[in-house]
Amino acid sequence: MRSYDEYCPIAMGAEVLGDRWTPLVIRELMCGSERFSDIHRGVPRMSRSLLAQRLKHLERAGIIERREPGPTYHLTEAGRDLEPVVWGLGDWANHWVLGDPVKEQYDGGHVMWRVRQRIVVEELPPRRIVVRFDFPAATTRRRVWLLLDQAGSSVCARDEGFDVDLHVTADIATFMRVWAGRTTWREAMDDEQIVVEGPGELVRSFTRWFALSPFATR
Numbered sequence: 460m461r462s463y464d465e466y467c468p469i470a471m472g473a474e475v476l477g478d479r480w481t482p483l484v485i486r487e488l489m490c491g492s493e494r495f496s497d498i499h500r501g502v503p504r505m506s507r508s509l510l511a512q513r514l515k516h517l518e519r520a521g522i523i524e525r526r527e528p529g530p531t532y533h534l535t536e537a538g539r540d541l542e543p544v545v546w547g548l549g550d551w552a553n554h555w556v557l558g559d560p561v562k563e564q565y566d567g568g569h570v571m572w573r574v575r576q577r578i579v580v581e582e583l584p585p586r587r588i589v590v591r592f593d594f595p596a597a598t599t600r601r602r603v604w605l606l607l608d609q610a611g612s613s614v615c616a617r618d619e620g621f622d623v624d625l626h627v628t629a630d631i632a633t634f635m636r637v638w639a640g641r642t643t644w645r646e647a648m649d650d651e652q653i654v655v656e657g658p659g660e661l662v663r664s665f666t667r668w669f670a671l672s673p674f675a676t677r
Contacts (some may be wrong), residue, residue, distance in 0.1 A: 463472055464574075474567070475517075475520045475522065475651040475675045476541070476544075476575070476579065478513070478516070480502060480505045480509065480510075481513055481516070481517070482545055483501070483502045483505070483617075484498060484510065484513050484514070484517065484519070485534075485538070485541060485545055486501070486504075486545060486606070487501035488523060488532060488533070488534050488590065489534070489536070489542055489545060490576045491576060493531040493532055493533060494529065494531055494532075495511075495514075495530070495532070497511070498510065498514075498532065500522070500568075500572050500574075500614075501524075501572055503514070503566070503569060514532060517538075518646060521535055521537050521538075522535060522537055522541065523535060535607055549673075549674055550674065553674040554560065556573065556663060557674075558646075559636060559641065560631075560632050560635040560639075562598060563598070564635070565581065565594070565596060565597045565598045565599070565631045565632065565635075565669075566597065566598065566599040566600060566616065567592065567594040567597040567599065567600035567601055567602070567603045568599060568600030568603055568616055568630060569600075570631070570634065570635055570638060571592060571603045571605055571614050571646075572614055573638065574605070574638065574669055575605065575612055575613070575614050575674070577669060577670040577671070577672070578607065578612050578668060578669060578670075578675070579667065579668055579669065579670055580609055582664070582667040582668050583607055583608070583609050583612075583668055584607075584661070585609065587606060587607065588606075588607040588608075588624045588625065588661065589605070589606055589607075589621045589622065589623050589624050589625075590604070590607065590623070590624065590625040590626075590627060591603075591604050591623045591625070591626050591627065592603045592604070592605065592627045592629065593626070593627065593628045593629070594629055594630075594631040595630075596630060596631050596632070596635070596646055597631045599630065600616060603616060604616075604617075604618065604619065604621070604623075606621065607668065613666075619632070624657055624658070624661060625655060625656065625657035625658075625661055625662070625665065626655075626656045626657060627653065627655050627665075628653075628654045628656075629652065629654070629656070630652045630653070630654040633647045633652035633653060634647070634653060635649075635654075637653070637671070638671055638672050638675070639671070639672050639674070639675055640671050640674070640675025640676065641647075643647060644666040
């Protein structure tokens with residue numbers, strides 16, 4: 460990591476945060492990911508070797524700490540103080556840059572990883588629910604399984620053999636627009652851009668299980 464060699468807080472802060480991928484690694488830690496594999500699932504286009512380098516860089520900078528056994532990674536006090544900075548960057552981009560998703564961003568696995576981080580646990584049924592999502596227009600991960608459980612939910616990229624309770628077929632662009640707060644569940648479902656099939660009581664409660672992107676209401 461090259462230094463700007465400037466005695467300036469902005470320059471010195473950019474040395475920590477200005478590298479490609481680093482803000483997204485911090486985002487994953489802010490969103491609750493602790494294990495290397497979970498952090499990597501949040502930044503799937505980043506190589507594992509580069510992620511390992513970035514984690515070491517952030518550890519040396521005092522932004523994160525590595526804990527054993529595991530290992531797991533956690534924000535330090537200095538790292539937690541960065542949260543308003545990272546959210547502020549997102550707020551700015553949400554207002555000035557974010558538009559509708561484009562084909563290169565149609566990754567079914569990644570969007571479901573983001574959704575998993577915003578599950579409303581208290582709205583989930585008392586038993587485990589398995590939802591299969593089909594995104595026919597996705598460029599990556601057209602089929603994803605979401606295992607919803609009050610004790611902890613997970614995303615599966617392949618069929619693990621569980622019985623499916625709900626089947627969701629969605630235009631991925633519309634699904635991403637719902638997640639971003641740019642349209643509503645009702646509008647998408649009325650237009651049949653998102654179709655949920657299964658037992659009536661689960662279909663009716665489905666949309667209550669998920670909060671939207673944190674930037675949808677900011």
